[in-house]
Amino acid sequence: MTLHPPEQQVIPNNKNTSSIIAQARCAHCGEPCLPNEEQTPTFCCEGCQTVYEILDKNNLCDYYSSADLALTSLKAKENLHFEYLDDDDLQNQILFFRSPNISRVRFDLPTIHCAACIWLLENLPRLHDGIISATVHFIEKEIHVSFNESIISLRQLAELLDKIGYPPLIRLDKAQKKQSSNHSNDLIYQIGVAGFAFGNSMLFSFPEYLGLTKDSDPFILQILGYLNLSLGIPVLFYSAREYFISAWKGLKIRDYNLDIPIVVGATTLFVRSAYEIISQTGSGYMDSLAGFLFFLLAGKWFQERTYKQIAFDRDYQSYFPIATTKITTEGFENISLPTLKKGDEILLKNGDLIPADGLLHCASTAIDYSFVSGESALIPVLKGEKVYAGGKWHGQEGSVLLNESVSQSYLTQLWNDPAFQKEGNNVRVQLTGQISKYFTFTLFAIAILTLIYWYSTDKSIALNAFTAVLIVACPCAVALSVPFTYGNVLRILGKKHFFIKNVAAVEAISNIDTFVFDKTGTITSSQIQESKYEGKPLSPYEIDLILNLTASSTHPVSKTIYDYFFKGNVSTLQITAWEEEIGKGLKAVIDSHQINIGSAKWIQVPGEDREKGNVFIEIDGHYKGYLSYHRTWRDGAAPFMDWAKSKGETYILSGDNDNEREKLSQYFKLPTENMYFKQTPTDKLAFIKTLQLKGRKVFMLGDGLNDAGALRQANFGMVISENQNNFTPASDAILAASKLDKLAANLTYAIKSKKLVYLAYGFALIYNAIGLYFAVQGTLSPVVAAILMPTSSITVVIWGLSTTAIFARKL
Amino acid sequence: MRIILVLIFLSLILALLFLAAFFWAVKNGQYEDDHTPSIRILWEDKKPKDLSQEE
Structure with missing residues (x-):
């Protein structure tokens, strides 16, 4: 450090006083910092210097040559502790492969943000001999590392990543779900099989459509028929499997979902085609069967392709650490959170999260409850005073005597509410539910009427007409309307940093009539x-x-x-x-x-x-x-509040005291009786429930863990987030804080898209009516079915994709 | 005219091979990450150890 004589500095004569005041930038993150004459690269903080030195030593300074480098300063770097990774049980839970020479682990690294990050992380083997390979998944912000545990321990690996600026986020719930990604591949295989069968059986059906008849060469026709039959078998029994399961489940609970007519249509198609082929009375409709399953599955895939990198279902477990240090009579012991009991004394260091409610056992500390309440001011606590789970320890090492277990704490007991027990991934869209009930009954009524009519007039056509009705009325296009229309809305809004969980949530937006806002961190900036x-x-x-x-x-x-x-x-x-x-x-x-x-x-x-x-x-x-x-009001909060007031009742719930009541009322022009203060997380949840009991469809906008219950209970719960890497409680949608001004337009767009779905239903029904016209007369030929079914599907798909894109131009 | 059956079987076998290739690609994880490889290919120097990792 250099010493400057104070006389020169006390009375500065002009703005460019001396050469000592110079522009200097940190060699790691590029932030302006204090110049230092002794060493050439300057650093803003120790963290940045450490990273630079490690990279310099290993010849990895190419990292800094990347043009789009926007590194974050490590000044505010938290002090993380990975001692618990020495615990053998925990290692077994976190590692997904383990052997003496090679172990594999997957870490979440939320700070990955640019190409240079990938480069540096994939060069990890150069930083330590024990690391065999490293592969980054940029979108999911993950790294897969293979390493040799006899050279580098899991803890050392985590510490190395932390040291170079990529602190791994280790959460128990994530570690347990490590195998879940294989599930979605089933759908892709099913689409592959259906697509393969569709293409080939269309090819095999061409000769027939082009006029090849039994008279010209019955042998070729027979072979083609059997080929079609063998293509139809995997389509019905493999690709359509999920529809059979869903239809059966629906029937058992008397829920007449759209999968029932789909399954009936597919089975009828298959049985009738098989009969025609084997009895040599016709060529069957196998190409139509494969085609409509291919479109249906593609629709399912389109709607399921949501934002993998954004987690909508996080609870406190994904936010709390895996383990903590317990103080016992023998010394310190690493203990996993669920096994913590009342009366345990735990050791906390700067930056640690308090896992359960307790009393401060050391002299004093300060706690940052920003994750719980959105309020970032530190709260000083003295010995014997209560500390709450979710707070972040700030200051010197100290201890807390727990008086609740983890799940019974003030904050975490919120998750014991029934609101959290309801099924997590319910993607059923209500609109389809209502339509399908009428659709199913109308379809079966028409089919039976057709059967009765022909049975009394011309018995030879009766069965033919009956099956044709079931085939042609198959609600393929109806089932595609929602996935492609709402699915595209979801995608377009995602590009505008408004992330919605699934298509059912898009639909929920259009029914909202009541708006509830959290105050701190939501309408005020945190x-x-x-x-x-x-x-x-x-x-x-x-x-x-x-x-x-x-x-x-x-x-x-x-x-x-x-x-x-x-x-x-x-x-x-x-x-x-x-x-x-x-x-x-x-x-x-x-x-x-x-x-x-x-x-x-x-x-x-x-x-x-x-x-x-x-x-x-x-x-x-x-x-x-x-x-x-x-605090300032968030940009766009007031216009959005005006929009909300024009749409329905508006309320503000706040955990703070009511000294801002008048100010809020004036700024947002909201009557004071619509504001509720000193609301606990449970109060907020109860408030939403009361509104819903009155038949209201509630929109909740919140930010912190204290809103988690209300967000979950609301018909549409939305979280506002300043940083996508930050913790957000479980919700239906996440909005980047800077886009709040666009929220009203985005919601209006989502509401409008419901009309587009209705119109798509209209198209689908017109096609069904045309098909029925042929079917009830018993004149549905395979070629008509083969043209009608794909065209109706394609029309609905194009309609859904194009209209949503056109409306989005105004956003 | 029946010679066409040979062509039909050949085309079916070819299509089955493509289906098998598709299954292999999915299983191999080629569709899991469609962003990182596009960045990785632009790096100049050769990495010291082979970084390909099989799942």
Whole structure:
């Protein structure tokens, strides 16, 4: 560190005072930082320096040559602890392959963001001999590492990743679900088989359609018929399997879903075709069977292709750590969370998450409840006071005596509510449900009427006409309307950073008539604060003193002060006796000046300023002034609130006290009786339930874990997130905070898309009517079926994709 | 005219081979990550160890 004579600095004459105040950038992340004359690369913090040194040592500095590098500074890097990875049981749960020479593991690395990240991570073997290979999956932000446990332990591997700026996110629920990805491949195989059969059996049916008859060559026709039959078997028994299962389940609970007519249609098609081929009375409809199953499965795939990288179903388990350190009489022990009991004493370090409610057992600490409440201010806690699960430990190592188990804590008991027991992945769309009930009954009525009519007039045609009705009325196009229309809406909105969970959630939007908002972190911004300094004017030298004092603190208030005064450059000054006291402030001797910044408990503040300021500044015993800051409303919150009011009743629920009632009421022009304060997470859930009992369809907009219950209970629960990597509670949709101003337009678009689905149903029914016209007369030839069925499907698909894209232009 | 049957069987066998190739590609994980390989191909230097990883 260089020492500057204070005389030169106290009275600066102009803005470009001296050469010491220079622009310097961190060699790792590129942030402006304090210049350092001794070594050429400068760094903003120790974290960045560590990464640079590791890379430099291993000749990996190519990393920095990538053009689009937008690295994040490691200044705010949390101190993570991976001691628990030494536990053998946990290792077995996390590793998905284990042998003496090679083990494989998958880590979530939320900080992956650019091509250089992939390059660096896939070069991990160069950083450590024990690492055999590393493969990154960019979209899912994962890394697969093969390593030799006898050279590098799992814990060392995690620590290495953390050190180079990619802290692995290790969560128990994720580790347990590691095999789930194979499931979706079944659908792809089924589509493959159906597509293969579709193409080939169309080819085999051409000779017939083009006029090859039994008279010309019965042998060829017979061979082609049997080939078609053998292609139809895997289609019916393999590709259509899920439809049979779903239809059977539906029948058992008297839920007449659309899969029932699909299954009846497919079976009739197959049986009649097989009969015709074997008895040599006709060529069958195998190509139609394979074709319509191919389209149906493709629709299913289209609607299931959602955002893999965004998790909509996270609960507190995906957010809490896997294990914690328990203090026993013998020393420390790593213990997994579910086995923690009341009365256990646990050790917590800076950055750790408190896993269960308890009492503080050490002298004092500060806790950041931002994940629970959205409020980022630190709360000071003294020995014996209560701490709640979900809070983040801030400060020196300390201990907590638990008085609840993990699942019974104030926050986590929310997940015991029945709202969380309802089935997670229910993708059934109500609209299809209503349509299918009428459809199924009408279809069977027409089929039976046809049978009765022909039975009394011409018995030879009766069975033919009856089966033809079942075949042609197969609701293929109806079943495709929702997947392709809503599926495309989902995709288009996703491109605009509005991520909806599934097509059922898109439909839920159109029924909403009541809006409920959380306050902190949702309609108010959780970070951006408007700050203002009032008091005696500060000289640039004094500003440097303030910047030097606050630069090394990670407290959010210090950051606010730093950001307010920072104007692009700082000169490094000699700091001694730097001290931070929880709940009070910062003090230090800088360049032989005593400087204190903090609360009024610490600093002599004249009476009138006490009320106005949030944090006070004192230099050399002289009070200078105060900084006041408050949260700002999120951009777009007010226009959205206006839109919501035009659509239905609007409420605000807040966990805070009601001192902002008037301000909120004025700003959002909302009557004060529609605002509820001091709401606990359970209160919020209960409030939504009461609205729903009155028949309301509720839209809930929230952000933190404290809204989790309400979001889950609401008909459409939406989370607003400033950073996609951040934790978001389970919800139906996630919106990037910067896009709040577009939310009203996006919701209007989703509501409009319901009409497009109705129109698609209209098209599908017209095609069905044409088919029925032939079928009831008993004149449905295979060629008519082969043309009608794919055309109806394709029309609906094109309609769904194109109209949603056209309407999206206005967004 | 019956010679056409030979062609039909040949085409069916060819189509079955393509179906088998499709199954193999899915099983091999070629459709799991459709983004990272497009970035990986642009790196210049050869990596010290083979990074291909079979699932």
